[in-house]
Amino acid sequence: MLSTSELERVLAAAGLVAPVHFEEVTGSTNRTAWDLAVGGAPEWTLVAAGHQTAGRGRLDRTWEDVAETSLLFSVVLRPAFDPAYLGVLPLWAGGCMALAIRDVGGPDVRCKWPNDLVVGKRKLGGILCESVVQDERVRFAVVGIGVNLGAPPASVPLSEAVDADPVELLGTFLTRAAIGYDRLSSGAEGALGGAVAAWGAISATLGRTVRVERPGVPPLEGHAEGVDIHGSLIVLAPDGSHVAVSSGDVTHLR
Ligand code: BT5
Secondary structure, three states: OOOHHHHHHHHHHOOOOOOEEEEEEEOOHHHHHHHHHHOOOOOOOEEEEEEEOOOEOOOOOEOOOOOOOEEEEEEEEOOOOOHHHOOHHHHHHHHHHHHHHHHOOOOOOEEEOOOEEEEOOEEEEEEEEEEEEEOOEEEEEEEEEEEEEOOOOOOOOOEOOEOOOHHHHHHHHHHHHHOOHHHHHHOOHHHHHHHHHHHHHOEOOOOOEEEEEEOOEEEEEEEEEEEOOOOOEEEEOOOOOEEEEOOOEEEEOO
16 A cells, blocks of 8 residues: 555655655645655655546546545656657656566556557556746746556546556656766766657557547658657558657547
8 A cells, every 4th residue: 555654665665865745535646746846846856646636647637536446646757858858758667667567467558649558459557747947947847757556447438447456556657767867967868868769669559550649630640660869659640641740639540
């Protein structure tokens, strides 16, 4: 079971020093982490909950959970890299979590661009990265992750769950994420490229024919060729052009 003392323990075991904040029931851990970040909370401030009443996805969508059958947490980061690299964060976090799930004996989880954790067509986790950029610098980023454990919410079609202990999974994620974060944060090209390559190696999207939907733009169908150093999906369009997609929703067609 998650608790304040368990959060402190797994953070320390990952070699990280930061405040933790646990609530059995909260609105949204991203919201709490955001408020703490605005108030100056340091990197790796960790917020977790047993249940969210206002869990958030991207674009005002909701993240559903069944109380006590999810891992729901957010961390505050203050990457020093150029804000142009913010798109790498969900890929980096998703890659770390997919591998952490495998480490604790879970199934062959893959990453669907930009922020889903999937097994086949079923989604078992999602990542929500929110950030503030000021004076061309990242003031802070909140990386929130939800993973269904034990049972997916019945209200969400095509959802899936993994059988894992939340404390063990969180600890394994933090240990993976802490390794190499400082180089990523510094904007080292090798680290950014490494995070993108690690994501690509366990991606469910690359090599597929996809449809990309973006607000206010006609849908784009094409071949998902790769991901660039900014985390954008490179799609080969039917006219032979390469389109770099920095945000949107992807459907795997073939
Ligand atoms: C996401 O958004 O997938 C990001 C989810 C991030 C959730 C974490 S939990 C901790 C932290 N605090 C928060 O408030 N949020 C973060 P998006 O790509 O927009 O996908 C949202 C869609 O996923 C919804 O519209 C549903 O279709 C689906 N969905 C919602 N809950 C789900 C669940 N538990 N399992 C699988 N799919 C779900």
